[in-house]
Amino acid sequence: MTSVAERQPERIIETACAKINLALHVTGRRDDCYHLLDSLVTFAEDGDELVFEAAESDSFRLIGRFGGELSDDDNLVLKARDLLRAALVDAGQPQGPVSITLDKSLPIASGIGGGSADAAATLRGLLRLWKAELPEATLQQIALQLGADVPMCLASVPLRARGIGETIEKMAMPCVPLVLINPLKPVSTPEIFRSLTQRDNPPIGEVSGTTDVSTWLRSLSTLRNDLQPPAEALVPEIAEACDLLGQSLAGFVRMSGSGATCFGLYETEAAAMKAALALSAYRPNWYVLLTRTIPGDA
Numbered sequence: 172m173t174s175v176a177e178r179q180p181e182r183i184i185e186t187a188c189a190k191i192n193l194a195l196h197v198t199g200r201r202d203d204c205y206h207l208l209d210s211l212v213t214f215a216e217d218g219d220e221l222v223f224e225a226a227e228s229d230s231f232r233l234i235g236r237f238g239g240e241l242s243d244d245d246n247l248v249l250k251a252r253d254l255l256r257a258a259l260v261d262a263g264q265p266q267g268p269v270s271i272t273l274d275k276s277l278p279i280a281s282g283i284g285g286g287s288a289d290a291a292a293t294l295r296g297l298l299r300l301w302k303a304e305l306p307e308a309t310l311q312q313i314a315l316q317l318g319a320d321v322p323m324c325l326a327s328v329p330l331r332a333r334g335i336g337e338t339i340e341k342m343a344m345p346c347v348p349l350v351l352i353n354p355l356k357p358v359s360t361p362e363i364f365r366s367l368t369q370r371d372n373p374p375i376g377e378v379s380g381t382t383d384v385s386t387w388l389r390s391l392s393t394l395r396n397d398l399q400p401p402a403e404a405l406v407p408e409i410a411e412a413c414d415l416l417g418q419s420l421a422g423f424v425r426m427s428g429s430g431a432t433c434f435g436l437y438e439t440e441a442a443a444m445k446a447a448l449a450l451s452a453y454r455p456n457w458y459v460l461l462t463r464t465i466p467g468d469a
Contacts, residue, residue: 185296187219188327188465189277189351190284190320191434192427194394200370205319205335209374211394213329213344215351217462219277219289221248223296226270235275247286247317248273251293254313259303266301278458280357282428284324290317291324311337329467331378343380345387346466348443352416352450353432353458354408360429366401382466384438388422391436402430409433415453419446436464 191213199207219235229252231243243249248271259266271293277285291314298304305313314321319336329344375394381387403410409426412433416424420442421435437443447461 181225181300183223183296183300185221185223185292185299186217187221187277187285187288187292187324189215189218189460189462190288190324190428191215191349191464192282192396193391193423193425194375195396195398195428196372196375196394197367197370197397198372198374201335206364206370207334208332208336210332210336211330211342211375211378211391212323212332213464213467214327215283215349215460215462216465217276217460219285219292220274221289221292221296222272222274223293223300224270225300226268229268230270232270232272233275234272237277237279238273238275240279241275246273247290248293251290251313251317252297254316255294255297258305258309258313259301262305262309264301264303266297266303269297269300278353278355278357278432280359281353281432281458282358282360282426282430283351283432284320284428287318287320288324288327290314290321291327294325328465329380331375333374342378342467343382344464344467345382345384347384347387347464348437348440349462349464350416350419350421350435350437350443350447350450351427351432351458351460351462352412352434352454354406354412354454355456355458356406356408356431358402358406358430362405363398363401363429366405367397368401369397372397380467385422388436388438391423396425396427398429399426402426406431412457415450416446419449421446432458
C-alpha cells in the first residue's frame, strides 16, 4: 500500500535572487541594435520565490507584494517552462504537467533582473523537479532565447558579463551587507538606452577579484553605470535615492541596471541595518530591502 508521504507530489522551491549591477559600461552597439556591455554583477541572497510541483495539468499562480502587477499570459516563467519542456522532449526526456507559484516580492521593471531571474529560477527548479539534464550549451541557448540577462541569472553567482550579457566569467567577490532602495517608479529599459548620448564608452578594464570587503569597495569606486545619468534625467527620484544611501554612510552607492533600484554596500551588518531602518522611516512608501550579496570564488 502506498504511504501518504509517497503519494504527495515533490515540492521544489527556488529563489530568483535579485541581480545587482555593481558596474555597467556600455561599450558599443551591434548591427541588430543590441548594446554591447561590460558589467560586474553580483546577486542578493533575497529575491522572488518560485514553487514547483507535479500536477494533473499545467497551472501558474502569481502571489506576493507585486504579483498583482504582472500578467500570467506572457510571463517569462511560462516561456521558460515551455522552452525547457520542448528541449527535453527533443532529448528523449518528456515531462508531465507542473504547477508553478511565483511569489513576486521584487519590484517590477526595477533594474535588478526580476523577470530574468524568475525565468532562470524556473529552468533550475524544473530540472530539479523533473530530475532531468541537458548539455550546458543547450541550457545556455534556452536562457539566451529568454533574454540577455537570463544566462547570468541562471548562474546567480558573482561574475563579469560581456557581449550582450552572454559571455560570463565567474569572479571572486566578498559577502557584503547590502541595502536596496527603489522609489517604485518603473523604468523602461529601451527608453533608457534610447536616451544614451554615447554608446562606445571604455570597458571596465582589468579587475582582480577579492574577498576582502574594504579592498573590494575601493576597487569599485572608479567604475560606472553608464545608464544612470539618462535614468536620473527620466526619474529624478533615482538621484535622491543614491543621495540618501550616501548619507547613510554606505561604502559604495550606485543604481543597478537601468533602474530605478539603487543600492548601498556596507562594511558591517550593523551599519546596513541602521541605514535600512532610517530609509524605511524616511521614505515609507518606497521599497527598501536589507540583505547581503552572495559570495563568489573565481
